[in-house]
Every structure is written in structure tokens, then in C-alpha cells.
Amino acid sequence: xxxxxxxxxxxxxxxxxxxxxxxxxxxxxxxxxxxxxxxxxxxxxxxxxxxxxxxxxxxxxxxxxxxxxxxxxxxxxxxxxxxxxxxxxxxxxxxxxxxxxxxxxxxxxxxxxxxxxxxxxxxxxxxxxxxxxxxxxxxxxxxxxxxxxxxxxxxxxxxxxxxxxxxxxxxxxxxxxxxxxxxxxxxxxxxxxxxxxxxxxxxxxxxxxxx
Amino acid sequence: xxxxxxxxxxxxxxxxxxxxxxxxxxxxxxxxxxxxxxxxxxxxxxxxxxxxxxxxxxxxxxxxxxxxxxxxxxxxxxxxxxxxxxxxxxxxxxxxxxxxxxxxxxxxxxxxxxxxxxxxxxxxxxxxxxxxxxxxxxxxxxxxxxxxxxxxxxxxxxxxxxxxxxxxxxxxxxxxxxxxxxxxxxxxxxxxxxxxxxxxxxxxxxxxxxxxxxxxxxx
Numbered sequence: 001x002x003x004x005x006x007x008x009x010x011x012x013x014x015x016x017x018x019x020x021x022x023x024x025x026x027x028x029x030x031x032x033x034x035x036x037x038x039x040x041x042x043x044x045x046x047x048x049x050x051x052x053x054x055x056x057x058x059x060x061x062x063x064x065x066x067x068x069x070x071x072x073x074x075x076x077x078x079x080x081x082x083x084x085x086x087x088x089x090x091x092x093x094x095x096x097x098x099x100x101x102x103x104x105x106x107x108x109x110x111x112x113x114x115x116x117x118x119x120x121x122x123x124x125x126x127x128x129x130x131x132x133x134x135x136x137x138x139x140x141x142x143x144x145x146x147x148x149x150x151x152x153x154x155x156x157x158x159x160x161x162x163x164x165x166x167x168x169x170x171x172x173x174x175x176x177x178x179x180x181x182x183x184x185x186x187x188x189x190x191x192x193x194x195x196x197x198x199x200x201x202x203x204x205x206x207x208x209x210x211x
Numbered sequence: 212x213x214x215x216x217x218x219x220x221x222x223x224x225x226x227x228x229x230x231x232x233x234x235x236x237x238x239x240x241x242x243x244x245x246x247x248x249x250x251x252x253x254x255x256x257x258x259x260x261x262x263x264x265x266x267x268x269x270x271x272x273x274x275x276x277x278x279x280x281x282x283x284x285x286x287x288x289x290x291x292x293x294x295x296x297x298x299x300x301x302x303x304x305x306x307x308x309x310x311x312x313x314x315x316x317x318x319x320x321x322x323x324x325x326x327x328x329x330x331x332x333x334x335x336x337x338x339x340x341x342x343x344x345x346x347x348x349x350x351x352x353x354x355x356x357x358x359x360x361x362x363x364x365x366x367x368x369x370x371x372x373x374x375x376x377x378x379x380x381x382x383x384x385x386x387x388x389x390x391x392x393x394x395x396x397x398x399x400x401x402x403x404x405x406x407x408x409x410x411x412x413x414x415x416x417x418x419x420x421x422x423x424x425x426x427x428x429x430x
Contacts, residue, residue, distance in 0.1 A: 012265060051225075052224050
């Protein structure tokens, strides 16, 4: 397994989500958001933005984010886009509230990050629909949509390989480190492990010495 | 009667933006202050300052002096859920609780919240159903200056008002985080809580301003 190095961007008091410490084989550097300006991101296989990030700040540091992506980086965006901080991002569109049956998720395209976990499993978290995604951060034209929700099949999870380098994986819902764990670590950890394993194995960074 | 000036802090989180900028709540706010602009903001221009749910306490802590001065100048500071005021103000007890998002799946289940004092004016605006969604923690031990307004059936305080510690100002704090869920378009009870709590804050502040003005009139 490729050992990955990730930057976890937190904007909350207290510890990061407990799942972070349970993922094996990778290194996570956890920083409160306003510290990330001064860090060199070029070592990170992916930068993971928690759902509570300050998007006003991200707008301010957009040139740094874009330079990182241009160099082959990957950005994991959790939650709703309220202030599009990159040209690829558009404002979140909530779904009209039309009932639980319409909160059903659909696998639009298979992807190694979600191997072994079905859209049905993600739809219901301990019997309740809606935690995983209830609307869309509309993807760029040509993005790979992994999960959609509702009768209009709006994109919840999508992956965008930028023509200029780097990639963006956007999840429009409660953040992955929390929502995948809602049914407990037995189901949640393997799913999280696969996401970070894939991000490390397919890293767009220039090859580096094995740690 | 003078209508209080209401300001709310935007920490840049998506759910802050959605809750603050959209109706049905947008009309309650006269000013929106970005978290990192607080140090250069004259808070004395406001009567009520709301720290929106989950505003990062690490970044509130360096502002604690300014926020206490705001209250001592007569303002009402409202610390919403997950802003953890025990971490940046003195004499606040807090005990975190494991959040159960699923308690309501049991038929007849009751989260067990109640309004602490049915005679308190807040009860004209809020009922137990409006504050019943889930728990994150309790203010424990409860300081004698903290008058509980919402509590569990075991008396664990979820929302208090303190009109003494920072007189003539006041501190209102809750462990409940309705702005987060309302702003994430999830959990209708949280919208109801805000549609009750905000009018109560404004109504009670209007009374406080009027009574201070009456006190200031020379005999």
C-alpha cells in the first residue's frame, strides 16, 4: 500500500473526527484553518477540507489552492459550497423537501473509492435517509458523478480531473469522516480506508522517496 | 420604543451563510460581522451579538476580552451551540454528551427536554417541541448566576440567561445547535427554535433598553 500524506483542515474546537486516528498506513497533519496559509502543501497527496471550513478564507487563499492543484494536488471538498472559492465550484442547490423516498442515492458511476459500499447502504444511516446528501454542488461539465440523489439525480459526489492538473473530489453532505461512520467503524472504516488508499495510490504528486 | 440592533457573526461556514443570508431568518439581522473582522469592529453599535453555532472557539478565545466588554457596556451576547463558551469565558461549567441522532425512531420516544420555568417570557415564543432535536452537552456545574431556561428531565441545563455576571449586559448561552442544522437544510425543529428564540431575544432586549432609559431619567 502506498503511504499517503494528507492535510486535514479543521475549523472547529476540539479533536478531529475520531475516525481519522483509525485509518491505517497514512499520515494526517491536522491544522486549524487559519494556520494553513503558512504551510507548504506540495508534500500532500490530498488536502481534506472539513465540512465546517471558513469559505471566506478559502476565497482569499484561492491562488494558493489553485497553485497546489496545478502541481498535481487533490482537494477533497466536504459540505455545501456557499462561496465558490474555485472556478470549478458552484453554489450548493438544496433539493425541495419532497419526502424520504426521494432522498434515495444512486450510484451513477462505479469508482474504486466506493468499492464494497452500495448506494443503498449510504442512503439509510441507521434507518434514516438524508444524512449523506440532500442536494448538489453542481459539478463542472465532464466531471465523473459517483453518487446522485433524488428523482432529478443531482450530483452529490463528483470527481473532476482538472485539465491543468490536479483533481477535486466534492461531497455535498455531512462530511465523509463522520457520515460514513454513522453505522459504526465496522462498516465505516473500510470505506474511509479505501478513499484515502485510492487518493494515495493515484497521487498526482511527483514521485518521492519511500518513507 | 427603540428596536434593538441585532448583529450576527458569520464564521464563513456554509451553514452560517445559508442561515444568515436567506429567509426566514435574514430579516432578523441588522448587521453581519465576519469572524475575523470582530477585532476591528465597534461592538458597542449593537444591542445583541449572536455567535452562530459551531463558530470556532479557538478563534473566539482571543476575542474574549472584547466580548466581555461588549456585555459590560450593556450588550447581550448569545453563544449558540458548539461555540463552547466554557473554553473562553470564566465560570461556565460544561459536560459534553454523546449525541443520539436516532432517539425519535422509537415509538413514543421523548428526548426529555422541558422549559425550565413556564412563567418565563421565553415560553411565549418557545415550546419544548421547538427545542427537541438532540443533545450535545449540558452546562454543568451550573453557576448560580445562570438561570436555566431549557433543561432535560434530569435538570441538565441546555440554555441559560445570565443578567448578573456582566451587568448591565447579559449572556445567553445554549448547547443546542439549531443554526447548524437549519443552515444545512436539515431538521425542521431547528428552524422553529430559531423562529422562537430570535423574537424572544429582540423582545426581551427591547424591554431591557426601555428600563435602562427609564432608570437614566433624572428624578
